[in-house]
Amino acid sequence: MAKSDRLFRLLHLIRGLSPPVTAARLAAAMEVSERTLYRDVEALRAAGARIEGAAGLGYTMTEDPALPPQTFTQLELEALVLGLSEVEARGDTALAGAASDALVKITATLNERQQRQTVQAITLVHRFAQPPMPAVDMTLLREASWAEEVLEITYRDNHGAETQRRIYPLALAYLDHVVMLLGWCCLRQDFRQFKVTSILTARRCGESFRPRRVALLRDFVDRLRAGRQPDG
The missing domain is CATH 1.10.10.10 (Winged helix-like DNA-binding domain superfamily/Winged helix DNA-binding domain)
Structure with missing residues (x-):
């Protein structure tokens, strides 16, 4: 080499x-x-x-200013366009806007040939039916997860019952037709996954659960891989 x-x-x-x-x-x-x-x-x-x-x-x-933009292959550029376009189509308003801005910034760093390849990418995303938008502020959920901060939520379960929960928000999982908030539920003392469209209210408590997030999320993912689906 x-x-x-x-x-x-x-x-x-x-x-x-x-x-x-x-x-x-x-x-x-x-x-x-x-x-x-x-x-x-x-x-x-x-x-x-x-x-x-x-x-x-x-x-x-x-x-890494020594890393030149031409290290992107054409297939890598197609993957970037496809991935960010999917986020634009699937994400909430703030996330979709961030994906659009990110693509503009990435494109601006490319040489002229690769800028053309990005603009003329052959991989496109279009959704005829938009997924339902949650009532809760998704930015709040993301920021609480980043900050490893406890959330208090009002949640409507699959039977229509409303409960108040204190949770440790761990991650947002974008599944086929629904977005799930993965977390540790203080009420149930167990892992739970919450449909974001069923979260009626959410409030950051100012209480940190750092540094437990990484270990909790690893355990949660291991449980999911083992086929053990937590309730909501």
Whole structure:
């Protein structure tokens, strides 16, 4: 492999793997010695890449101005357009607007040829029936999840009964025809998934459940993969 190709691949790995990523892991993925890996990291730094860390500590990419836009293949551009178009069609107003803005920003960084490929992408998204929009503010749900903050919600279950819940919001799952808020329910003392269209009210409590979110979400996903579906 040419050195330039190897450096581009190394940039991609440092950006894509969970930081900090160790030299041993990078060297194994690159199929080079750790000594070569250290030299390549220094070459990237000399070229302008902001790579923090050192041998024995692991590496983290803080900025990557050395990564040129032409590293996108045409198929990767098609995937970006398809994914962001799906978000525009499926998301609430704020999320759809963010997807549109993101595509504009990405396109602006591309060279002229790739800008044409993006504008003329062959992958299109169209939905004849729009999914029902939730009454609850989706931005509030997202921000509470990001902040790892307890939510108090009024929820209407599948039988029409309304209950007050205190929950730890973990993630928003976009399924085929419904968006679910995955969370830990303090009332039930168990994992629950809530249809966002059945959440009547939501309020942030200012109470943090950090740093439990990552472990809780991992356990929740493991349960779903095992086929154990929680109630609402």
